[in-house]
Amino acid sequence: MARKKKASVSSVQKKPVSKFDPEKSPYFVLKMFGILLIAMIILFRGFIFSDKIFYNPDMMRIGLFFKTFFVNYVLTHWSIPKWDPYIFGGMPFVDAFHGDLFYPLTFLKFFGSLFRMLSYNLLLHIFFSGVFTYLCARQFKLSKLASLLSGISYMFAGYLISLMAPWHDGKIFVTSLFPLTILFVERGFEKKPFLNFSLLGLIIGLIILTPHPQMAYFTLWGVALYTLFKLIVLFREKKTINAVIKPSALAIYAVVIGLLISAIQFYPGYYYTTHDSPRTEAKRGWDWATSWSLHAEEAASILIPEFVGTNSQNTKTYYWGKNAFKDNSETVEVVCFFIALIGFFFYRKKESYFLGGLALLALIYALGASTPFFKIFFYIIPMVKSMRAASMVMFVFSFSIAILAGMGLQFIIERSRNLSNSTAKKFRYLLFGLPLFMLLLAFLFSASGKGMINLWTSIFFSNAATSMVQQGISKLDLAYRNLPAIQSGAWFAFLFTALAAAFIWLYQTRKAGIYILVALLFIPVIDSVRFNSRFIKLVDPKPYLSDNALTDFFQKDKSMYRVQNFAQTMTVLPLHGIEEVVGYHGNQLKWYDELLGGPSLKNQGNPRLLNLVGTKYILIPPNQKLPPDALGDKPITLVINTNQGAVYENPNAFPRVFLIDEYKVLDSLSKIQSLVLHGADDLRKVVYLEEDPRVELTHDSLNTDSCWIIDYADDSVLIGLDCTKDHILVITDNYYEAWKAYVDGVPKKIYRADGSFRAVVVRAGTKEVVFKYHSSRYATGRLLTLLTSLYLLIVFGYYGFQWRRRRHKSNAADS
Numbered sequence: 001m002a003r004k005k006k007a008s009v010s011s012v013q014k015k016p017v018s019k020f021d022p023e024k025s026p027y028f029v030l031k032m033f034g035i036l037l038i039a040m041i042i043l044f045r046g047f048i049f050s051d052k053i054f055y056n057p058d059m060m061r062i063g064l065f066f067k068t069f070f071v072n073y074v075l076t077h078w079s080i081p082k083w084d085p086y087i088f089g090g091m092p093f094v095d096a097f098h099g100d101l102f103y104p105l106t107f108l109k110f111f112g113s114l115f116r117m118l119s120y121n122l123l124l125h126i127f128f129s130g131v132f133t134y135l136c137a138r139q140f141k142l143s144k145l146a147s148l149l150s151g152i153s154y155m156f157a158g159y160l161i162s163l164m165a166p167w168h169d170g171k172i173f174v175t176s177l178f179p180l181t182i183l184f185v186e187r188g189f190e191k192k193p194f195l196n197f198s199l200l201g202l203i204i205g206l207i208i209l210t211p212h213p214q215m216a217y218f219t220l221w222g223v224a225l226y227t228l229f230k231l232i233v234l235f236r237e238k239k240t241i242n243a244v245i246k247p248s249a250l251a252i253y254a255v256v257i258g259l260l261i262s263a264i265q266f267y268p269g270y271y272y273t274t275h276d277s278p279r280t281e282a283k284r285g286w287d288w289a290t291s292w293s294l295h296a297e298e299a300a301s302i303l304i305p306e307f308v309g310t311n312s313q314n315t316k317t318y319y320w321g322k323n324a325f326k327d328n329s330e331t332v333e334v335v336c337f338f339i340a341l342i343g344f345f346f347y348r349k350k351e352s353y354f355l356g357g358l359a360l361l362a363l364i365y366a367l368g369a370s371t372p373f374f375k376i377f378f379y380i381i382p383m384v385k386s387m388r389a390a391s392m393v394m395f396v397f398s399f400s401i402a403i404l405a406g407m408g409l410q411f412i413i414e415r416s417r418n419l420s421n422s423t424a425k426k427f428r429y430l431l432f433g434l435p436l437f438m439l440l441l442a443f444l445f446s447a448s449g450k451g452m453i454n455l456w457t458s459i460f461f462s463n464a465a466t467s468m469v470q471q472g473i474s475k476l477d478l479a480y481r482n483l484p485a486i487q488s489g490a491w492f493a494f495l496f497t498a499l500a501a502a503f504i505w506l507y508q509t510r511k512a513g514i515y516i517l518v519a520l521l522f523i524p525v526i527d528s529v530r531f532n533s534r535f536i537k538l539v540d541p542k543p544y545l546s547d548n549a550l551t552d553f554f555q556k557d558k559s560m561y562r563v564q565n566f567a568q569t570m571t572v573l574p575l576h577g578i579e580e581v582v583g584y585h586g587n588q589l590k591w592y593d594e595l596l597g598g599p600s601l602k603n604q605g606n607p608r609l610l611n612l613v614g615t616k617y618i619l620i621p622p623n624q625k626l627p628p629d630a631l632g633d634k635p636i637t638l639v640i641n642t643n644q645g646a647v648y649e650n651p652n653a654f655p656r657v658f659l660i661d662e663y664k665v666l667d668s669l670s671k672i673q674s675l676v677l678h679g680a681d682d683l684r685k686v687v688y689l690e691e692d693p694r695v696e697l698t699h700d701s702l703n704t705d706s707c708w709i710i711d712y713a714d715d716s717v718l719i720g721l722d723c724t725k726d727h728i729l730v731i732t733d734n735y736y737e738a739w740k741a742y743v744d745g746v747p748k749k750i751y752r753a754d755g756s757f758r759a760v761v762v763r764a765g766t767k768e769v770v771f772k773y774h775s776s777r778y779a780t781g782r783l784l785t786l787l788t789s790l791y792l793l794i795v796f797g798y799y800g801f802q803w804r805r806r807r808h809k810s811n812a813a814d815s
Contacts, residue, residue, distance in 0.1 A: 021514070033131065069081065090733045136186070140351060158532060162329040220255065278586075289384055320479040343404035554576070617650065721769065
């Protein structure tokens, strides 16, 4: 039997050694976003694994009511509510902005537990902000690994996640969508310009519908500046003006599409806020525009996030900056900022320089009056005078840093191993310089913390010691109290930047492969989860949603009345169907706001006003008392006293509708408001008007004519009458031009009565008066939105059909 030959070593085929390459791995990005999702679950685990919701006083005070009222109305009537009768004597629901009424990406609120779904919606936006930024970075031709760093930087930025604390959902929505605007601008200059600029228009429309007008305006700044940058680059390449005409026209087209698709909210809302809101006059000027901006302390928090502190109740930090308080942060993760510096100084492409300039521009604007440059914005840029909180623009800063971080990592991957001697020297200066600087800061704050604070305040905050937050406590005292947080934050910043520098050095010197840069991605995730957890505060919603002794008492009274709430309890009366004299909004009708005394509400306790608006009940803090004659000749009486407040019943309150036999015409709204508040006339017998209704009225003390409410709905009121002579009918719901009156089916003019309410002339024999709400601006805006949506469906459908046809032909050719 022949012996088999032993195979030689050389004849055995060696198996190729597998080498991990993120760019070629089909599931690498998917796995990484799965890990990022786990990181988010860890960060928000208290919410996800409980039945609680995120807490914020403003959300509990009024946001729950807005959203509950909207969802219940839509599910009951299958239409959008037009009028909110529960606060400030009634106000427009759409025109005055009551949240994300038409923003389609909040559809979750119509399913399951409303308040849990609202919270999940915020988390989804935060997660997809990372996805959108990743896609945008890929459009900038960055690798998968570099693009992931961009997504992580934006998704876990302190600016974005800290918005959970004040529940600024509109800001979260805009911040999450912003990367898509730059993505489609970039794609529009590269291929399929009409399709991509149409998509840009869609995203702009969604951003306007969030609705956060100021953030939408800042978005347009970013889009305009990047478009201008692309046009300049294109012109320099083509050397002809014709090359930029088409993209310029398409950019304008995209903005028009955005305005048209958001017209259902934007058109009536813009008109209202510029004509009928308190914001039209009082909230303008330098002090307004520079309020709630950043200061040097917040800027320093870019390197040490804990530097200025916050008012968050979840951590032992103290806000000592120049604003009144601070419940969020504008910081970006320090490692991402570190690598973004590498991107700016070493990536050396036009886009990196532009993004660096954009980040600087956003930071300068956000600093407001802290720098002299804000005057340029204030006097040149439209609408800046009427906008406050310049710090909102920091989402543009966060985005620029995120993409620059990706560019920095791309430079490290592609070029850091083959640098010239001079460039390598500069690179290592930055690579090790920032960690050493953070080490120095950590050491100085640990060794001489108060001395460092004193040095800082002597340069940037000279009146810190005299700026008192309460008796015996100054801003400087709060800075001292915040020292432990500053010290730990500085050491963490050093640790993470040093670790990142070490990882980069290991890769650059070929002591480690691409795995070390994959590991680098987890450093900002860990740091962000650590820092951002302080902005997560949860609460059991049941105490805010459930009925209690107060709401049970009010709900038993089926008459038409209002409650003046002086108790400042967290009981949201409108949430339980109870109308309030005041409420909480900020965009109420300006003439009613003037009656109340403006932002200070100095007239909210005026007896004549309270009686006029039908204030049947006064709610005050528990165990406090009111004098019996506080509201008129008839004594008020205590009817219930609970741990949430004491309720007094006011028998002096007017009915919601009544008939008047005497009127006076004055030429000034301010004169009328003064007479309503301080005049001698009996407002139950005399009505003040701005126009002469030209009707002869006779007073008869024995007259038995009457009126009563038959049906009272949110957008219509039916009133029955029994009258034998002419009268003026007054209803103490707010006047607004969208309300129409029909007297026995015939349209009649509505007059503004007593400075804020509605009046209509009724003749002898009138049987009924109907008030109906119909806004022509809302109807026009809705039509524009529907037509534009249909148009975009046709455009996207056409391109989708073309894509399917090309794919079908390609598959047929391959087979």
